[in-house]
Amino acid sequence: MKKYLSILLIIILLWASPAYSISYLTDGTRQVDKIARDAGFKKQRINTSDFILTAYAKIDNISDILTIYIEGDGFAFSSRRMLSSNPTPKDPIALKLATKDPYTNIAYLGRPCQYISEKEEKNHHDKYWSDRRFSEEVIQSMDEAVDVLKKQTVAKEIVLIGYSGGAAIAVLLAARRTDVSEIITVAGNLDHAAINEYHKVAQMKGSLNPIYYAQDIAGIPQRHFAGEKDKIVPLHITKSFASATGDTDYKTVIVVEGCGHNEGWVDVWDELISQTFSNPIGTVSDSQ
Numbered sequence: 001m002k003k004y005l006s007i008l009l010i011i012i013l014l015w016a017s018p019a020y021s022i023s024y025l026t027d028g029t030r031q032v033d034k035i036a037r038d039a040g041f042k043k044q045r046i047n048t049s050d051f052i053l054t055a056y057a058k059i060d061n062i063s064d065i066l067t068i069y070i071e072g073d074g075f076a077f078s079s080r081r082m083l084s085s086n087p088t089p090k091d092p093i094a095l096k097l098a099t100k101d102p103y104t105n106i107a108y109l110g111r112p113c114q115y116i117s118e119k120e121e122k123n124h125h126d127k128y129w130s131d132r133r134f135s136e137e138v139i140q141s142m143d144e145a146v147d148v149l150k151k152q153t154v155a156k157e158i159v160l161i162g163y164s165g166g167a168a169i170a171v172l173l174a175a176r177r178t179d180v181s182e183i184i185t186v187a188g189n190l191d192h193a194a195i196n197e198y199h200k201v202a203q204m205k206g207s208l209n210p211i212y213y214a215q216d217i218a219g220i221p222q223r224h225f226a227g228e229k230d231k232i233v234p235l236h237i238t239k240s241f242a243s244a245t246g247d248t249d250y251k252t253v254i255v256v257e258g259c260g261h262n263e264g265w266v267d268v269w270d271e272l273i274s275q276t277f278s279n280p281i282g283t284v285s286d287s288q
Contacts, residue, residue, distance in 0.1 A: 029115050032056075032092045039099035041108065046148050048141035050123050054115040055145060056095065059153050060104035065181065066155035068146060069098040069108045072164030073189075076129040081201070087129035088114045094163040096266045097186065101273055107149045111166070112138055127206065133165060134192065134207035139172045146173060157181040164233070164261065165189045167224075171210035174217045183222040184273075187233050187261050190224070190241035195233060214244035222252050225272060227259035 036043060041056035074089035098108045111133070118124040128138060150158060159182040162170030167188025174180040189195055191211040192204050222245070226238040235255065242253050256272065258264050 029088065032089070032095055032110075032115065035092065035095055035099060036108070041099070041106075046145045048144040050137045051112040051128075051141045052116055052121055053112065053141065053145045054110040055107060055149060056098075057107040057149065057153070058105075059107075062154055063105045064156040065159060066105050066107060066150055066153045066157070067101065067103050067159040067161060068149060069094045069101075069106070070142070070160065070162040070166035070169045071095065071108070071110050071114065072166050073129060073133060074111060074114050076133070083126045083130055085126075086113065086117075087111065091262065093262060093265060094161075094166055094186075097161070097163065097269045097273075100266065100269045102270070103273075105153055105155065107153070109142065109145055109149075111169070112141060131202075131204050132206035133204065134168050134172060134209070136208065139169065139176070139208060142169055143173055143176060146177070150179070159184070162186070162188060163265070168192065168210045171213060171217060172208055174220055175210075175213035180217075180220055183217060183220055185222075185224045185238075186265055187227050187230055187259075188224060188238065188241075189233055191237055194237055194240065198234065198237075211241050211244050214241055215246075218245040223275075224253050225259075225265075226253060226255050227261060227264065228255055228257045229260040229263070232261035 033043060036056040039058065041058045044055050044057070046053045046055055071089060071092060071094040074087040075084045076087045078084040095108050098106050112128045113121055113124050116124070128135070132138065146158060156179065158177070158180050160170040160174055160180055161184040162168065163186045167185035167190060170183055170185060171190065174183050191209060192207060193209055194211070196203050224238050224242060226233070226235050238253050239250055242250050245252070256264070256268060259268065
């Protein structure tokens with residue numbers, strides 16, 4: 001028994017060690033660099049008031065509209081109740097969605113502390129991928145990064161597409177900007193208080209909650225894609241947010257068969273992104 005406990009302790013210490021974190025970060029960054037590079041995206045670091053954010057962009061021609069994809073929470077937890085040492089995504093789903101978007105002017109924004117080491121980021125702290133992941137300073141920094149990307153591309157309007165926790169960021173950004181022409185969420189965390197209550201985990205008291213800003217973005221065209229098999233963000237969360245915007249018939253909610261929270265989205269994204277508001281792929285039935 002002592003032998004097994006010793007092995008377990010070594011594994012825990014290894015996981016928490018700086019060397020392990022650096023190795024994991026390097027592997028994750030290399031992975032995302034390759035995905036982006038193969039799709040023609042160029043990397044840049046954007047210095048904001050509180051964070052250094054990683055962005056990738058593919059600008060094929062000057063256009064009035066820039067589409068920005070926002071990553072999810074990444075590898076925030078190593079287990080149900082244990083925070084990871086670095087939130088760099090193991091599977092950068094929002095980036096993969098961006099690479100499948102046929103539009104010519106696309107950018108991708110990583111979240112604070114993703115793709116960057118503790119030594120590089122002065123505010124590298126696990127509160128920014130836990131309790132304060134949607135805090136005022138996080139949203140302000142993301143907003144500054146959007147300004148930089150918009151200026152670089154000479155765009156006049158912004159389309160925000162957020163996956164999972166990135167959906168919360170998209171809504172909170174749109175609520176304070178005047179240039180967002182469309183919001184699209186994918187498996188979106190649109191009410192973290194309700195989601196955390198549903199999963200019986202601690203509330204994120206340091207974060208802004210997107211559902212409180214639903215009325216502020218009610219006039220912006222939006223679509224909310226929900227996975228039929230999503231156990232992380234159940235359908236009632238998406239419906240509740242839609243209702244808060246005034247969409248009591250859930251016309252902005254599209255349930256996608258076969259998709260879970262992480263699974264299936266990349267495979268169907270080219271089809272989903274091609275849909276228009278007048279011709280959605282599906283709607284929420286009364287039984288759901």
